[in-house]
Amino acid sequence: MTSPSSVYGDQVRANYRRLSQAIPGFRPRREQNFLVAEIGKVLLGRHDPGRRILVAEAGTGIGKSLAYLQAAIPWARLNHKTLVISTATLALQEQLVGKDLPLFQPHCQPPFHFVLAKGRARYCCAHRLQALAEGQGQLGLFEAAGELTPAQQAQVAELWQALAGQRWAGDRDSWPAPIDDGLWQQLQTERHSCQPQLGHGHCPFHRARAELERADVIVANHALLLADLAMGGGVILPEPEQCLYVLDEAHHLPHIARDQGSARLALGQGRRALEQFNKQLPALAALLDEEGRRALDLLQQALQQLIPSLNRLYQALQGEVRQGRLTPDEQGCLRFAAGELPPLLEQGLGTIKEEQKTLRRALDRLQGQLAEGLKRQPGNGALASAMAAVGLQQLHGEQAAALCELMQKPAGPRHTPPARWLECQRQDIILCATPLAVGHLLEQWCWSRAAAVIMVSATFTALNDFGYFRRAVGLRADDGSHYLRLNSPFDYGRSHLIIPPLAGEPTDPGFDDLLAEEIPRWLEGQAASLVLFSSYRQMNQVAEALRRRGLSLLVQGEAGRQALLTLHRMKCDGGQPSVLFGTGSFAEGLDLPGHYLTNLIITKLPFAVPTSPVEEAMAEWITLCGGNPFMQLTVPEASRKLVQACGRLLRTETDQGRIVLLDRRLLTRRYGRALLDALPPFHRQTGRPG
Template sequence: MLSPAVKSDIRACYQTLQAQLPHFVPRKVQNYLVAELAKTLAGDYDNKRRLFVAEAGTGVGKSMAYLMGAIPFALNNNKKVVISTATVALQEQLANKDIPFFRRICPKPFDFILAKGRQRYCCAHKLSAVADTDSIQGALFTQKPKQNEQRLLNDMYSAFSRGKWDGDRDSWPKPIADHLWQAIASDKHTCHAGLHAHRQCPFAKAREAMDKADVVVVNHSLLLADLELGGGVILPEPEQCLYMIDEAHHLPTVARDFSAANASLLGATGWLEKLNQATVKLGNTADMKRANRFVDSLLDAIQLLIPTLRDTNQIISGLPLNEDGCYRFVDGELPDALVEPCQQLKQASKKANQSLAKIHDLINERLKENDISAKLADPALAESAFFLQRLENLEKVWSLMAQPNANKGAPLARWVQRCQEREDDRWVHVSPLEVGWRLDQMLWSRAAGVGLFSATLRALNQFSYFCRQVGLSENDGTRYLALPSPFDYANQARLIVPAMPCEPQAKQFTDVLGDKVLEYLEGETASLVLFASYWQMHQVAKTLEPHCRRHQWQLLCQGTLSRGALLEQHKKAVAAGKTSIVFGTGSFSEGLDLPGNLLTNLIITKIPFAVPTSPVEEAHAEYIEKCGGNPFLQISVPEASKKLVQSVGRLLRKEEDSGRVVLLDRRIITRRYGQSLLDSLPPFKRVVEQ
């Protein structure tokens, strides 16, 4: 049950919030969201399953709601709050604005930190080494730094030594080239607190600060990275955490990508040959008496890996590639000729990885025991770490490739692709189709409590599609909530479906679009037009450019400028009373914030159906068909519903906003699924032209 102390702290937060914001308008839906989240975390609905899924429309104020519902509960129950987002923009909003403000109104003090992955921090020891031109930098660099690059490294070391820089790549004022950063970036193999020289590394300090913080802000990728390692490695233990997962509709894709793996065949033989040449030297540094059996084991594994990779490339080279240079294995099943090589590569890569890890550990031990100087150990550790990272990936690829398809559940998607850099080489890819069971295993069944939030979690007004993606069930004890936006949609905006001479599948549709888009731009000063493809966007832009020049309209196309610069130009033109039009594709349907008079006219050219073109999407559709389902109705329509809701969500950002949405796709009226799509949209006043 929710304790009196937590209730009191939440009430105090709310009262202080009202006092600090003179124009604050209480929202019943926000209050309800806070209360339901807090009760779920307290186990009021299900003591064993404290999971909360909430779709909260624009204007509800969900960020403040989950801060108010989760942080007081965590502080009173000795738990930590981990907030995960999909975008940098929301991370920065939380870390720079929302959480500092909430800390001022919260009756109990708390600390928070914006957490980043290890690779975003430099290693102080490596930085010191590369700043010393007589030191070990040859082992750390893939190419010798130029004079200006060496000056940059020296400047970074000087700033770090004087406490003027914290070692975070993102806080350095200028861009740092990838090859330079890779030489000094922290890595799990060589940078750990067990080695004295690395105890003051930026990541070690950040990890220490993370352990002390009550609230940790991360992105979905870092969250998944920690969970894949077993949880509690980078972030606090799941059993001690309340996870507030914002922008949760992105979680299934991020989780799937994290479980996927790929590697080239001949490319791998190249670095394996270099490892073969370096193995004895690494063994000597580790002390050959102790490392001898691991050196022999590693050399044996490499001698099997290299020819088997070449033979496998020969077999794969005979497969018929499609126009994109891909070949996907139907149902994820490998041909007989590949089954044995995949098993051999799995076993050999595992053996190589384990053997090199032992050699690496022995070098670490000698360094720790002062049995070897840092001058000798550091280059060997850097070199072995370089190869270890590649061997770990190689083992993951071939373990997944060799894994037989299970009798139950979806198979793995497996495909090969031509290497662009080298015509005779092939990339091998493997990816799961469904990741819900992994999320349940890693997170839902372990966490002290979880809240999942987004403005678009439901598809076709139901949570079932999202549940299937993330491994939840609608009757497993999880608490579900769909909260409407406080906006008065019927009076603030109209949805217009114009009469059209044809539907999007027709060849002449793009030609028709030019005239129709122009018709609905006339008389409007701030417009956003969303297209299904870059090609179609550019075709319509070419058609409209003469008219725009003649009438001095500003036409801004996605890709001509950075997103921030493009929106800044749009804002300046609107502020000056000029007509400004933004053309964008699907990525502009989410996260684009143009409140007030910055957007009053939103034109959507097509229902955003995604064509299953990637091997993973094709494999998923194939699996659903095999199970007797309909991929279009089970995947395409629900996904289109979510994207369409996101698209129309660009129009009204604040309660005083107004405008219109124009949908130039008559299928929403003429097709059977169209009514379901319409019903999932906000209750705009509808105008359907005949």
């Protein structure tokens, strides 16, 4: 009898054979084949049958996306699982959906169907669009339609006709013309306004959701995936137990998970929203029976308790700030050191937390009564609109409860406390909290539940070690997860890494002036250059100085990213020298192969200064635990970012050029050797341009 593993192996090999024969000039890649084999071993449970998790660092040029498609799709199909491929960037999503999956699909057995998953906010609500198109003044019982310009009115009519005529799927991305943000906010689908009792036959989001349920392969982004997992999984995407996850660009997971775990509560805005909602509640009485009106009374009583409590806490905090007992910084931010809250905030949140519980019970009870009414009167727009309004308050209540939970969460001796702070704005005080350690969340949401997880990236390791990433995502060295590191097949020795012996360092006061003197020397005679800066301020100051000398520059921020890159490529194709100036966002995901980039200048090591409350809190916690935040956080993260930045130079096997690092600390500081050793094996040299 043929074993499942041999059937899987036969399919992978047969698919590879068909694919290689169909691609003109196909050349086998040893590292790519090795990655396919290692993914297969993990999926088959050869390393650990109870922990099918792989963390694979695959250098540029390996072809990791085609590798994981070859290994993952047959396993998922044979095991009746859905393959969910999640990325951090739109560019990689477009590559997968527009190029890699269509390339592999004709040659794959078993066959598969793939779709792109998007969040609710990318789809219009058919009911709201129809209401706007018909000129109704209300989008719902409690929501007035905004004023539309003649151009917006014409676009709304066009959108509705296309949706009603089934010529448009209802998603923002597939409409050929731009849709104004303000208009789209009135049209987009929202979780609280989706009522099953209305039926979803004409809802663009739910039609797309039904398509996801039929798909074998779903392409999503990390934010959507983690939002779904945070809600328990199975809300938008399939449940984790039914999924094989391939997480590409997975080094982004920790900070996206932190964002998903964060919570905010605007005291002033929250109070005003509840007051407005309370004023509108009497209009509901006519829609309700006797039991429903009792639920409405309980809700109004809960609001009469919570609204004054929000106001008292807002006024008390405002008074503390005015009297100087609480001192926000210049940006209006005040972080609570070691996560310790002032007594008045602790007490105020305790009261709000209990009153929020009462409010949420009342909202749930009223929502149940409205749902019963809608069952008796299907299609009743007023009831559906009331459910949407109550649903919005339920959503706000969940967010407020999450904030209270994070703000008041006791810090155990071995547990990292959340970062906690407040932001003072002109008309409001916003309470904020973010978990610093998200590994336990990822373990709870995904690692312990998924059928299998394959994480890939070109930059997992920091200082040649997986430890930094492993700790950030909650994996342990001994938990059965498998780690793999595959170097790029590129010939790095043909390209040069140059560290000039400059007179100063980035921390010196005159470093900007030094860059303005030094950079032109390294641009002279070069056809295609990219200069990476640590800040917009420094980039713009140096750009201004060089333009006064007559240099022609393409500077990030002065035009859209794609427009700048298009102009750069046009100049390179026309034989004109081209110089791009960019900041950190140009150090990742920028693809300029061949003659489009031969001269990369990095002005400063990418050390992040802990300026955000989250970064400050993390550094503080490491210090309190007896550690060194610079060596444990700053240097490893700088190592990862430096590898990423240097990765802009070589994008294909035939590329070559040079990297100029204008930061002599690589040669003079203790950590410099470790940073250099983590870089690919470029031919290293010091000195001035010849």
